[in-house]
Amino acid sequence: MTLPPLAWHALMAFIVLNAILGLVAYVTLLERKFAARMQSRIGPYYVGRPHGWLQPIADALKLMLKEDVVPTSADRGVYNLAPIVFLVPCILIYATIPFAPELGVADLNIGVLFFLAVSSLEIVGLFMGGWGSNNKYALLSAMRAVNQIISYDLPFIFAALVPVLLAGSLQMSAIVAAQQGLWFVAYPVFGQLAFVAFVVATLAAENRVPFDILEAESELVAGFRVEYSGMKFALIQLGEYAHMLGTSFLGALLFLGGWLGPGPAWLGPLWFLVKAVLVFLLVTWVRWSFVRIRVDQILAISWKLLVPASILLLLATGLWVATRGAGAG
């Protein structure tokens, strides 16, 4: 029995959505455990022994049961809509990620472009939240967010375009196929530099320490989500982690060969997941070892170093590919 294409996409979307939500919950547990180890702590332990495996569910339940407080002077419409506007693009980025050949919601021929475009949209929800809360901390955070996204989306996109050039395609499955011989992270010079730029830009795009100036709880308390509580806070949190995991999947796909790996083909999605989690842990590792830098320093790093460097890298890659021919990796 073959399903009509639309039904197939809908079914896949349903499966991916639920799998992602479950995965995101457990990624938070992974991060907490990982951070705890770094800080010589144990981390969640008592909720679901051993090692607190029920903690994410307990957290979600707690947030659902919490009172939803709306500040009296908030712009209610904007305030209430913001978490959803924030969450949707964060989930939507999974639409173009294939988890194995032919296994994904939609393997668009402009997959990478779609991912990059949609992932930048989260800023709209973020700014709405910061503005609608009518709180000075939230407002400052929203301003910083816009600043940062504008600065770091450019190097993020340029770094992501290097593998695209090397593979000669914007389609995600084609990029993975091009890494059959050599993962792009191992591609001499271009691949490695692009991977470094990608990880740095990812940290900024995901608002992680050392670039987490929007959240900056020691200055701005909690930034744009300072006034959110209960389920709305949960949605923002969910969106943030979904975005982070999605970017990790993109990194694994662009640089680490996606589902390629030893063993039978059905192990592919598993390999992909392992690689994405590795990228996620790399980002987490950086997060829990650095201090946050200042907003002007963040902008200086981006405009004075990362943007010119990534443009040069992209140009050099383009020249290299033009002389060698696409897909030569």
Place this chain on the structure above:
Amino acid sequence: MTTQTVEIGYGGSERLTMNMGPQHPSAHGVFRAVLTLEGETVVAVDAVIGYLHRCHEKLGETLTYVQYPSIASKTDYVAAMTSELAYVAAVEKLGKIEVPKRAQYLRVLAAELQRIASHCLWLGTWCMDMGGALGGGATVFLYCIRERELILDRFEELTGARLLYGFHQVGGTRYDVPAGWDTKVRETVDFIEKRIDEYEAMLEGNAFFLARARGVGVISRALAQEVGVSGPLIRGSGVNYDIRRAEPYSSYPDFDFRVPVETAGDCYARYRVRMAEFRESIKIVRQVLDGLPEGPISSRPGVKSVGQVRVPKGEAYARIEGARGEVGCYLVSDGGPKPYRMKWRGASFSNLAVLPHIIPGHKVADVVAIMGSVDPVFGEVDR
């Protein structure tokens, strides 16, 4: 305190008044700073204190010389040993009470261990101010708390308390060293000394940390002397001033230590001074343990009644070098069992006065970094 507001004209853009504190993750207690912002830049600071005022000085007049030392520890609760010491030192000066050599050495030991513990907490909280509770700062914080815990354990073995000790009493100390305690203290400081190297490697090899600390919150030598800051702040601004040297008390001349001085005056200089002080304190602790004389721990009999200690009419000011700077206690006696008037000179209070001079012109993020580098404890500011 008259709050001084320094404004810098940036011209043009709209100003935003933002309240930082008294309830704020990096308020270090209950400090409230009313910031005037132009974009991200702070153009004016209005510092508001007094949220933790507990009438300590009035309380000191209602309690006897025997009772107050254990309350004195509640002024600077992060370094409780030093405020107790300042009070009993003032009483001893007033009453011309001798302190046995062993007690003097024990006081130095307690003060230096307390300095290590206090600096541990400072390093952790300062990094948390810069790195966030969900980031690298929290990692340093938890490491530092882990080390501070060891010293608190030693204090617990010595006095039975972990935060507010009641270790000092007029004429000496209340407790003597338990058996085998000195070996444990040696192990503790050996361990902490190794860990301090790790923190230095972790922080000074980190470009982001340096970017946040270098050139931020510069206190010039002239400003430091004019405002009257003390402790690591004035030593970070190039003034070689340490009461342990300038006006020695409790047998400090017996020990060989260096007074670290940095000239830059920024947050990084203050950090360097405190990191060097860790090592100097450890050095002093070892010397005390090596040379601890035998003998009584107090020149007065044990406490039988609260009115036991009486001092002649007069007044006295005693000052000691606490972890945060000069902790002073001024006493006026009318010959009774209680002081007629008591006044604290809190190191944090005087150090905090420098904030409105140095914050304007910095970004919001620097405000917390500068405040953390001042290391205020609000129990001591408000008293």
